Amino acid sequence: MNGWRALRRSGLGWTLLAVFLVAGYLFPVYWMAATSLKTNAAVYASPPQMVPWPPILSAYREAVFNNPLTLRSILNSAIVGLGTMLLTLLLATPAAYALARLKLRGATVAILLLLITQLLPAIVIATPLFVLFSRIGLINSYPALILANTTFTLPFAVIVLRPFFLTVPRELEAAAQMDGCTQFGAFVRVIVPLVQPGLLTVAVFAFLMGWGEFLFAMTLTTNEAIQPATAALNKFIGQYGTEWNKLMAVATAVAIPIIVIFAGLQRYIVSGLTAGAVKE
Amino acid sequence: MRRAMFTATKVRSLTHRRVLHRWDDYLFIAPAMLFIVLTMIYPIFSNLRMSVYDVNVATFLSNTAPFVGFDNYLKVLQDPAFQKAFLLSVIFTAGSLAFQFTIGFALALLFNRSFPGNQVLRALMLLGWMLPSVVSGSVFRWMFDGGNGVINYALQSIGLMTFPRFWLIEPQTALLATIIANIWVGVPFNMILLLPGLQSIPRSLYEAASIDGASSGQSFRYITLPLMRPVALSVLLLGIIYTFKVFDLVYVMTRGGPVDATTVLPIYVYQLSFSFFRFGEGAAAAILLLLPLSLAAIGYLWLSQREEVMA
Known part of the structure; x- marks a missing residue:
């Protein structure tokens, strides 16, 4: 409980919440960049590949x-x-x-x-x-x-x-x-x-x-x-x-x-x- | 010495104000005003003029369009497509604003607290608003894709949907998808404009309230909300103006379709002029688009003027 109170006082709890929200908010930007680094096959993968691995520049090369x-x-x-x-x-x-x-x-x-x-x-x-x-x-x-x-x-x-x-x-x-x-x-x-x-x-x-x-x-x-x-x-x-x-x-x-x-x-x-x- | 200079400038500014309207002062502002006249006053008048002539693909370059009075306005007003576009614009604006504003307000409350990393995180959020809307439109088009879109995947994996939806192809969901995308674009804008309002509320008010035993809910209800009213109102009016004229995002996501399911007013005007080349009717529709916007603009200007006097 003491740890919880210390967290509250430092404001780090709010930082955590804000980081979480901002990261969620910026997901579309991440998804744009992630998709651009995928191969054609990886784009259609199901479930979707969350991290493009290995990242490929072929889409950039072509487009x-x-x-x-x-x-x-x-x-x-x-x-x-x-x-x-x-x-x-x-x-x-x-x-x-x-x-x-x-x-x-x-x-x-x-x-x-x-x-x-x-x-x-x-x-x-x-x-x-x-x-x-x-x-x-x-x-x-x-x-x-x-x-x-x-x-x-x-x-x-x-x-x-x-x-x-x-x-x-x-x-x-x-x-x-x-x-x-x-x-x-x-x-x-x-x-x-x-x-x-x-x-x-x-x-x-x-x-x-x-x-x-x-x-x-x-x-x-x-x-x-x-x-x-x-x-x-x-x-x-x-x-x-x-x-x-x-x-x-x-x-x-x-x-x-x-x-x-x-x-x-x-x-x-x-x-x-x-x-x-x-x-x- | 200092005093002498002060009076010198004072006298100078007085003569300026009362007697001399030096003509060369106007040279500073003349280029900008000339530009505004050319690119704003002229287009508005040209729109008004075009709206009472039958300007179409055959007559617009030769300048020989016949005068038709209010025919263009009547045609547009009686066009079911116009009525639908107007309704869609109202839904799009109301739906976007309700959530942009509420989420923006909640985030402003969060960022009004002091915590490590506040500034950086707040600025990061603005990125969504700064991106060109063609870029965000393309990204949302992809995320809402029926075949491989990540939104279908997310909704299905948490069990909210059993079958994938073709969001932008089904007429029932296309408008909803564009509204969601527009909420995403508008949240940081609302947040960043509401924040200074929250910051200007004196802390002592909250301290006094908490000494008197007010809960944080009561403080919010009886201090934050009433004191935020003027700022909130001007942000909402500005939001109405900016949302009612959204073109790029919707056009990139759906082109106004399927069929006309997302043809909001600006897209309707665009199509009249640039797809059907019925410039006369397009101009009349543009003027009709301006009417509700002017009301909101007058309200906004009146409000900001009043705040200025009070401040």
Whole structure:
């Protein structure tokens, strides 16, 4: 009984419970990776093989490494993700600064507009953008996808960044301007470096959103040379039928950059999530 | 010196506020606003416009569609498929939210305690939410597979089922399977948004209650629940908005099928425009999809505005 009480006091009992729940929660992620490392025979084994032993890379070889379509689509996703990230930072940083610091007429309306944009369903934007981009010949291009993705990352970025600018002491700007900086010069050289954590949060999110976006990928591209990995994975569902190890190999390949970025930068992701979603 | 600087900035900010609306200040925000106008205001108006014209595959590029008034809206509203899609969306949203929220709340209560490894475990849970929904959709498609899916195996081995089910092929179970997958995606989101609300409840309240002899159940009922109401309400409204517009996950798992058993509203809109190329009706359906969302959005914005004033 004493041991039980000690366990309670240290909180290790809660740790145990949490480990158990989180492990159970993450089972689908494990199952994806495990299936991708199986042979065809092992995929259909009954009862299912819980640990892929011996792990085999043949599904990756066939569906990822030796499939130019998959490799191309992963490269496309990287380009679209990075493009979305850059465009978002470029547009959102000065806008968030202006909304935090400068007294603008209509600032409230602007913030409201951004909030509403974030809540729109992608399908409402996809059709008009498809019509617009078809008319100006932008279908099947990286800019089409980057522009469309930024519709959702921009409001998020401004909302996350604005509070960071609010915490920068006003005296710093005044001092920089007294030293002969223009307002824009003070912004670029003095203010922006101070909000680096916020910029990193926004950069990570914009990249992840651009990487994982699906509806625009499907509606604004038809050309396999441009199509992102999410659209490619969706096509493989029909193509691979029941060759689940291959489908899971592609799914894992699409997920790995997310998992790596997540592992390295989770601090920024958690803070971004809470900052961007609940509080304005 | 310090004081002088303070007054200098104060005067400056006052002149800013009252007299000078310097035009170059607007250059900071102009690009972002221009972008929003181009990619959000324009699409909404273009949707509204398309919804009163007969835009189809023959007329959409040439811009010669005839004006048809509210015909598209009438057609969509009278379409049994639209009515079914609306109903499915409501069931999908209610079913997902009820469990996402309850499980998320329970996990938030767990992670609100301090124990070793709390931060790391909490962050790990977010992975489910961060994965692209095409990836999670593919994984759940595989787990719900009728032939070799691990869910059939688990349910059969604990004796809950005698025969394997073809979850995504049988109309009675396909929606249930997509709801379960969506609950999985949404739990960490609810958990992470509810946690700050729990953390902001002063510990002294619980201490006072326990001195007065309140049980932990009573503390939960009379302290936690009432104080969590505003946060819970805004998380639920946000959840309604995000769940009502789910497209990717369901589309990847079922394509809206079997037949139309999982054709929720966003999939219905997508099919009108991109499978049947009836853009006019698609636009009308998109506007109809926006209506319930706008209500939830207005509620959410109103609520967060009020909280801001109170805080």
